[in-house]
Amino acid sequence: MKEVQQQYLSKTASKLKPSGIRKFFDLASQMDNVISLGVGEPDFVTPWNVCEAGYASLESGYTAYTANAGLLELREEISSYLSDQFSLSYSAESQIILTVGASQAIDLAFRSIIDPGDEVVIVEPGFVAYAPAVTLAGGIPVSLETKAEDEFKLTRESLEKAITKRTKAILLCFPSNPTGATMSKEELQSVTDVIEKHDLLVLSDEIYAELTYDETHYSIARLDGMKERTILISGFSKAFAMTGWRLGYVTGPEEIIAAMLKIHQYTMMCAPTIAQHGALEALQNGRDDLEKMKKSYRQRRNYLVKAFNQIGLSCHMPGGAFYAFPSIQSTGMTSDEFAEKLLEEERVAVVPGHVFGAGGEGYIRCSYATSIESLQEAVKRIGVFVERHRAE
Incomplete structure (x- = not known):
């Protein structure tokens, strides 16, 4: 029966590889006393006032669909937030869509701009879902590897080499998952002439x-x-x-946003209503909580990067997100071998760098979105592991 079922699958679905991150989550879940540095989400719970806003929306009867693009009040708040925080101006009525997480926004964007055979340059190491999203939209993902010596930043020269006549767009994610790399105004400016020269679209994932x-x-x-x-x-x-609230948003040129909205109407209708009410509260009254979390992440980052370098795993200082991306090349192991043996021998779960693209081989991703006590114990175990295998 399994062979019969297999014949009904599309070639695209059949060729998709499972997420490399999930493999290690599944293994870790079957073990005791595991410290996970693999989860790409905050260890903080949603602030209570945001949860209360969600409860209140249910009690007030807001259980129906919203407008396809989302609550206008929330879109207006996002427009104001982007202006205040990042000096960006977008129309709430015609240039913002609320989506089911940023992941749906990425999917909508690719399906709105890609024709079969179009190429999309993906800056890597990068989030595991980017290349599959391009493939599912009928496009061809093209890897652009960034280097540790450049602090995993995009360079003008590397971008020029990755572009062909079929290139339609480039996907950026800064601050980066998994490297934590950021790019300054000047560094971004250095690649814009290449983008304009080849008339490319830019998908900028700015979730961090x-x-x-x-x-x-x-x-x-x-x-x-x-x-x-x-x-x-x-x-x-x-x-x-x-x-877990699954709420993202996308902004951009009106014509592209209009095309994305059509697909959104047919495939999702609207983002969850309760989540939209919670997000409205987060933007209006949640910035103090954001700063508290950010302060904690900064402290953890500083500790973890220093600790990795002290135990012999070279690690650059990430400018953003909540990931460290240390090199394990000194151990002589592949990133898969390192992650598997570390989990088995010391009960520490990390993500092998190669799942984020070929340029991630020789590195591991470690999330510092966990308590400082857990980070300290994890570093202790990793240090023992590295010393043991260095001695071998």
Whole structure:
């Protein structure tokens, strides 16, 4: 029967590989005494006032669909927030859609702009869902590897090499998952002439925009000539500890947003109503909680990066998000071998770097969105593991 069922699957679905992150989550869940540095979500619970706003919306009878694009009041609040925080101007009525997480926004964007055979340059190491999303939309993902010596930032030269006549767009994610890399205004400016020269669209995943520690986030959409060709994607999961609420948003040129809205109407109708009410409260009264979480992440980042370097795992200082991306090349193991043996021998779960693209081989992703006590114990165990295998 299994063979019969297999014949009904599309070639695209059959060729998709399962998420490399989930493999280690599944293994870890079957073991005792595991410290997980693999989860890409805040360890904080959603602030209570946001939860209360969700409860209140139910008690008030807000259980029906919203407008397809989402509550106008929330879109207006997002428009104001983007203006206040990032100096970006978007129309609440025609340039913002509330989506089911930032992931749906990425899917909508690709399905709105890609024709079969179009290429999309993906800056890697990058989030595991990007390349499959391009493939599912009928496009061809093209990997652009960033380097540790460049602090995993995009360079003008590397971008130029990745572009062909079939390139339609480039996907950026800064601050980056998994490297934590950020790009300054000047660094972004250095690639805009290449983008304009080849008339590319930009998908800018800025879900970690609020979580920068050394300098204020600067969106590529602010640069001259970029707003008209940039689809900006963000949401509430990371900054406001609302991963399970599944609420993101997308902004961009009106014509592209209109196309995305049509697909959204047919496939999702609207984002969850209760989540939209919670997000409204988060934007209006949740910024103090955001700053408290951010302060804690900064402290954990500083501890973890210093600790990795002390035990012999070279690690650059990430400018944002909540990930460290240390090199394990000194051990002689592949990232898969390192992650599997570490989990088996020391009960610490990390994510092998290669799942984020070929350029991630030789690295592991470690989330510091966990308590400082857990980080200290994890580093102790990793240090023992590294010393044991160095001695071998």
